[in-house]
Amino acid sequence: MAKTKSAFFCQQCGYETPKWTGKCPSCAAWNSFVEEVVQRDEKGKPDAVNWDDGDGKEKRKAHKLDEVIHTQEARMMAPDAELNRVLGGGMVPGSVILVAGDPGIGKSTLFLQCALQWSNITTLYVSGEESEQQIKLRADRIAIKNNNLYLLTATDTTTIFNEVKKIRPQLLIIDSIQTLESPYVESAAGSVSQVRECAAELQRFAKSTNIPVCIIGHITKDGAIAGPKVLEHMVDTVLQFEGDRHYAYRILRTLKNRFGSTAELGIYEMVQSGMRPVSNPSEILLSQHDEPLSGIAIAATMEASRPLMIEVQALVTQAVYGTPQRTVSGFDLRRLQLLLAVLEKRGGFHFGAKDVFVNIAGGLKIEDPSIELAVVCALLSSYEDKTLPSNICLVGEIGLSGEIRAINRIDQRIAEADKLGMDVIFIPKANAKGLDTKNYKIQIKMVNKVEDVYKMLF
Numbered sequence: 001m002a003k004t005k006s007a008f009f010c011q012q013c014g015y016e017t018p019k020w021t022g023k024c025p026s027c028a029a030w031n032s033f034v035e036e037v038v039q040r041d042e043k044g045k046p047d048a049v050n051w052d053d054g055d056g057k058e059k060r061k062a063h064k065l066d067e068v069i070h071t072q073e074a075r076m077m078a079p080d081a082e083l084n085r086v087l088g089g090g091m092v093p094g095s096v097i098l099v100a101g102d103p104g105i106g107k108s109t110l111f112l113q114c115a116l117q118w119s120n121i122t123t124l125y126v127s128g129e130e131s132e133q134q135i136k137l138r139a140d141r142i143a144i145k146n147n148n149l150y151l152l153t154a155t156d157t158t159t160i161f162n163e164v165k166k167i168r169p170q171l172l173i174i175d176s177i178q179t180l181e182s183p184y185v186e187s188a189a190g191s192v193s194q195v196r197e198c199a200a201e202l203q204r205f206a207k208s209t210n211i212p213v214c215i216i217g218h219i220t221k222d223g224a225i226a227g228p229k230v231l232e233h234m235v236d237t238v239l240q241f242e243g244d245r246h247y248a249y250r251i252l253r254t255l256k257n258r259f260g261s262t263a264e265l266g267i268y269e270m271v272q273s274g275m276r277p278v279s280n281p282s283e284i285l286l287s288q289h290d291e292p293l294s295g296i297a298i299a300a301t302m303e304a305s306r307p308l309m310i311e312v313q314a315l316v317t318q319a320v321y322g323t324p325q326r327t328v329s330g331f332d333l334r335r336l337q338l339l340l341a342v343l344e345k346r347g348g349f350h351f352g353a354k355d356v357f358v359n360i361a362g363g364l365k366i367e368d369p370s371i372e373l374a375v376v377c378a379l380l381s382s383y384e385d386k387t388l389p390s391n392i393c394l395v396g397e398i399g400l401s402g403e404i405r406a407i408n409r410i411d412q413r414i415a416e417a418d419k420l421g422m423d424v425i426f427i428p429k430a431n432a433k434g435l436d437t438k439n440y441k442i443q444i445k446m447v448n449k450v451e452d453v454y455k456m457l458f
Contacts, residue, residue, distance in 0.1 A: 009192040014228025036187040088260015101241030116144040124169035128155040128179030194229035247363035263304040282309035295382030298393040299374030300413035307416035311361035314378035330360030346402035370407040391423040398410035406430035
């Protein structure tokens with residue numbers, strides 16, 4: 001009989017200790033340790049899965065760095081352009097990709113749709129959460145036929161790898177890592193030790209067979225990926241699938257990527273037939289109004305390396321209660337308070353007795369400081385109850401003295417505004433250096449302070 005012993009694991013970071021302790025010495029979390037039975041007998045554990053029938057033992061030796069020959073990996077181009085974008089140009093063979101997101105956000109739908117569209121490769125879709133009938137119903141809703149897609153409803157890793165040896169897929173999708181169980185760890189599925197062991201087995205499989213593995217993961221109520229933090233270190237790419245379930249748009253954001261940039265994101269629209277990639281999100285994020293409305297300004301922002309035109313909405317009303325309200329959606333509340341203080345001090349606008357509401361249309365959460373000029377203009381438009389022209393857009397960061405600071409990638413923002421048919425764009429005067437205005441049809445106006453913009457628009 002195998003020798004077993006119990007250990008205590010931190011549910012936050014995966015730190016292991018032989019006895020219970022109140023505070024984790026690794027992540028400083030309180031009351032996060034749980035006891036799990038861990039099997040220490042390593043004799044029965046198999047080596048990494050290989051296609052050959054040899055002994056499977058790795059024979060490695062050290063090499064000098066100059067002796068290592070670098071070869072460019074041929075990436076596997078997925079049929080989804082947005083997924084290729086966030087992965088840095090396609091899937092790298094042998095890579096492990098972790099995708100996490102809220103329940104019902106569309107993680108399973110996205111990867112089932114990708115597997116159905118990828119008809120020229122053999123894919124094994126492993127589900128530990130849904131039955132084959134449920135997956136079939138979703139596939140019928142997506143309405144794409146694929147004879148090279150195999151379904152497996154199992155949670156035991158031994159069963160999964162036995163099917164892998166029979167089918168020999170070119171892509172493996174796991175839904176989800178928290179439902180898998182390894183027979184070499186005696187603890188419940190979803191525990192720290194189970195998630196770590198199952199991820200390690202999948203990683204050994206991917207590296208030994210050169211097959212990409214896509215792992216779907218859960219998140220906690222705080223928005224972090226469930227399981228030990230070491231899970232994010234083990235995989236090659238971490239993608240965050242986010243969005244508001246009340247809106248149709250979803251954002252696939254790169255948090256970690258060993259084979260590409262982490263400054264990429266893909267945008268999808270949830271429709272009846274699955275996830276529709278949005279190639280030009282600016283046209284969708286801009287609302288079409290029948291008549292001009294006050295409190296609306298267009299901002300030219302950058303999400304990763306992708307320029308976006310978004311609509312900033314503001315509402316300024318007389319405060320009914322004693323303490324004025326400050327409510328934001330998709331924007332930083334502390335940054336709004338700073339902008340209101342600048343307008344109060346430098347512009348003489350009395351926002352102290354006003355309720356202020358700011359919303360980013362489309363359910364987006366924008367952290368780019370270059371939209372602050374658009375936020376200020378939307379606030380002033382609602383304060384004065386005067387409409388802004390719908391054919392202008394604004395870009396710039398506001399300083400504490402009311403100056404408009406320079407921002408990055410100004411040429412891409414101007415090109416996006418020009419492409420969408422905007423007539424005028426306001427940019428910081430500090431960005432004028434080295435900018436060739438002859439390349440654009442749009443009229444470019446340089447501004448240095450908020451009061452300059454106020455005089456031009458109001």
